Amino acid sequence: MSAAFPRPRIGSRVGESVKDGGVYSSFSEKGGVLEGRSGDAHNVFGESSSSSGTMVFSDGRDDSNQLSGSSDCEEMEEENKANVLNDDLSETTTCNSIEELEEESSEESDQDEAAMSPERPPLVEDVRGCATGAAGKSEGRKCTSCIGHRIHEPKRGSLGKSSRMMKKMLTHDAVKQIMSAELSCPVNQLPPHLIYVNDKPLSMEELVTLQSCSNPPRSLDLGDIGTTRCLDFGKGRRAAMPDISPLLQTGYQIRRDVSNGATNVLINGREITNRELWLLWAAGIRSEGLILLGEDSIRDSENVAKRIERSMMYKLLLVGCDQSGTSTIFKQAKILYNVPFSEDEKQNIKDMIQRNLYRYISILLEGREHFREEDAMDLRRRRADKLVLQVYIYVVREESDHVDEKNAYSFSRNLENFSSWLQQITMTGNLEVIFPAATREYSPLVEELWKDKAFQAIFKRRNELPMLPRVANYFLDRAVEISRMDYEPSELDILYADGVTSSNGVASMEFSLPKSSQDGYMESLDHNEPPLSCELIRVHANSLGENCKWLEMFEDSDLFLFCISLTEYAEYHEDINGTRSNKLLETKRLFERIITHPTLADKQFLLILNKFDLLDEIIYETPCRARLPLCWCEVQEAVLFPDGRKLFVVQATGLEADSVDKALRYGKEILKWEDERHTVSMNQDSSESFDPSSSAYTS
């Protein structure tokens, strides 16, 4: 018979072995793929003398010897073909003539059948009985010509399933008996030559071995096997069936591409899938385990370990506008997850802190000019008032007071020179050039300045200087210590320092996100889950170029963290034409450009609302409070994806470790959720998968 259906196979790991145990420990050394095939031979299995169990063939007759009934079979094949056409009329499908009779028991239908198959032999029994083979053993529903012949394979799934007609006409016990016989009689069993393990048809002995092993395949029913080369693992990934006992001597050598894996990691010659790689990783099988692979396996353990780590690493891209706090979050993550700062980084940060200290001092000195001017104006005003009042005695007293005030911001000649020099250097933008040499030379002067009464008077009014960053207080308080040559920045100093590196806007670090007691729902599901390996890349918005054209370079990122400073709500930016625009709205525009970037169409975004600690203060200070809800609405609008993607939002305070930890863990949940959606072996029903937007992180 010509094969009426494509060759189906079960993908199965008939025995792979990884000595290290873990998830692969039960695989046999031979490895294989178990498959069923509808062959094109017309052979039949006769009655067996000692069959036992549903899948055991005991007579072991050679296929080639079973061709005696070939002419009958040709007839049967013709019938089968006809019946395939009438398939939808059939409920039972093992023997077509019977089933048609059951379906259409009227004379009319018999005539039709006769027309379709005029030479069909008469039935031995009507539907109330069952066909009985030569040895007297029931074969279930069969016509005389089919007794002793194999069933029509595409209909194997109907074996043992009684029809409505049968149920109507026979007693329950009789139906049960016939169906049981139909299922168990040897002639109806799947012949071993139609079952393939690693491309090799099985012999009877091999099939018996397979069926009687400690963990036999759940089903060898061709109808269930499907038409794919191996079981579908979803989303285009395929993997072998994992539950066959090890060490079975069946089939040929396993083929490399049998699971459609693309990991470059082989186990017994089979390239494993990403999912399996993850399982290996999760089970703690790293390089050592993988060296134990078969002959073709990768031997370079270091490379394997690195490759696994790389392939399992999540890439997080952290983007934000000026002063949004991206570098603070980046450094906080480094400190949190014990990623050491290199000596170079430390030196850079030290230089930066010292340079910033001089910049802060310079801002204070500039403020001094302002304060002095204010004083002068005040003096002139008071003088004018005094002239009007013509009260001499007051004039004398006020003037003496003024002399005191005038001196309040006056420096010694030495400090005056230093002050002028520093302001000039800062104005010309040469501050970077003079470091680190400046530390050595000017450290004593900074100390002298700090101890000066006039400078302390300026320092007291520092809050009146909008140019002075908030963080300046932290460093100015320790100006003397910081300006010294032997100063070593503490972790907190590093965190508060402005900027990751001195110049470029890109920084990267690898870290693993460990489990913590604060972890949410997902962790509680899987206690054996390994830490998540991540690469965090911080990019300043300016580094993305015009229209974010460089964003494409980061398209392989798994999660985009977009950082917004909540203080931007009250901050304005002035362009070269003098046009003022709200910083939050500008950030929103950038955000929209990024989320609608074509290369990021299927990416997940986490919006980090940073500087949450300052929100209350800003709302209190900013006069046009009504704008806040408006801005929030605008942000909300921006976060709606037209394609139905979700935007995840988390609030954070970059300067607080717990807060950054929480934000990144929320990112982890999003990654896991996203991963889960792609994972086939797990529950595919998205309604059951955990949505991180409902987790405690967002509350």
Ligand SMILES: Nc1nc2c(ncn2[C@@H]2O[C@H](COP(=O)(O)OP(=O)(O)OP(=O)(O)O)[C@@H](O)[C@H]2O)c(=O)[nH]1
């Ligand atoms: N109060 C407060 N200050 C923060 C927070 N996050 C960052 N800052 C401060 O805000 C300033 C800007 O933070 P950065 O991390 O340098 O911002 P950025 O994204 O690197 O921006 P650029 O420096 O312009 O590249 C720094 O002085 C930080 O110390 C926060 O959550 N709360």
Ligand SMILES: [Mg+2]
């Ligand atoms: Mg910065």
